[in-house]
Amino acid sequence: MAVCAAIVGVTSVAAHADDLDKVKQTRTLTFALTGKYPPFSFIDESGKLQGFDVDMGGEIAKKLGAKPVPVLTAWDGIIGGLLAGKYDAIIGSMAITDERLKAVDFTQPYYRSGAQLFVRKNSTVQGIDQLNGKVVGVTLGETYEAWLRKNRPGVQIKTYKGLPDILIDLANGRIDGFVTDKIAGILTIREKQIDAKPVGPLLYPEKIGIAVRKGSPKLLEAINAALADIASDGEYGSISKKWLGEDVR
The missing domain is CATH 3.40.190.10 (Periplasmic binding protein-like II)
Known part of the structure; x- marks a missing residue:
């Protein structure tokens, strides 16, 4: 994280x-x-x-x-x-x-673990490079935010207090994807039956x-x-x- x-x-x-x-x-x-x-x-x-x-x-x-x-x-x-x-x-x-x-x-x-991009299950996005101009959610203060600002300046970043708030906005279509820890993301969407999936390789290991x-x-x-x-x-x-x-x- x-x-x-x-x-x-x-x-x-x-x-x-x-x-x-x-x-x-x-x-x-x-x-x-x-x-x-x-x-x-x-x-x-x-x-x-x-x-x-x-x-x-x-x-x-x-x-x-x-x-x-x-x-x-x-x-x-x-x-x-x-x-x-x-x-x-x-x-x-x-x-x-x-x-x-x-x-x-x-x-x-x-x-x-590592930083992983997640999108809705019906999304055609296959990786972070397809989200230029799109909105990606991250938890405020996490390294994911800093990495995106440095390495993917074309992405619009929306910050949240935690993963639960991010998932609500993903479900409501307010963001196009989110970046979080791979393990946390996969287990959360599985347990909560969230309409989301991981796509692409790790952005970076942690x-x-x-x-x-x-x-x-x-x-x-x-x-x-x-x-x-x-x-x-x-x-x-x-x-x-x-x-x-x-x-x-």
Whole structure:
């Protein structure tokens, strides 16, 4: 999942102790996600927060001896919230990019995917090059928006708060297509029986990591160790198959 412009000009809070110390003191791991990115994070019909990232955050917290505390945050301000100390990490399907690495540190990738174009099933569009002059939806602040503006300037971009809003406008014919994570898009249109399909190759691949504030190497090391444990004890495979249908490592 994708932020570019949102991190420009944002600075970290004053010098701080390694965030692992805070996690140990409070016995909580606070982590941000949007709750608008099914099946990675979403609010179900009963009002409960669910998804792959939610479960991953829960397992990581357990490995750290802490209680998981997910924090719902708009995507375009999610890095700013981390730098301001509002949570300990971002476990929200964030792609690792050079631009983001200037502001935060990332764990090893915990899954891989990429940017995919989706259109309505009856569309004759076969790829992004056929959408010059057409309207394409993206979530505000994601890297997909920045990529389109740089690489496909002829495309008209419409931004949204999350994938559910994009799908409504696609169904109503207000946009001609949308770009999102391939896994998230395919699983969402399958589960919700959305009249949409992926077309063309990946616009670009992405490695997805967990972000922490710079100056917290102990927390970064602890989360990396937790991810390794989750992979080796089979929990990763169980969570991945539950939400994504397969092991996506």
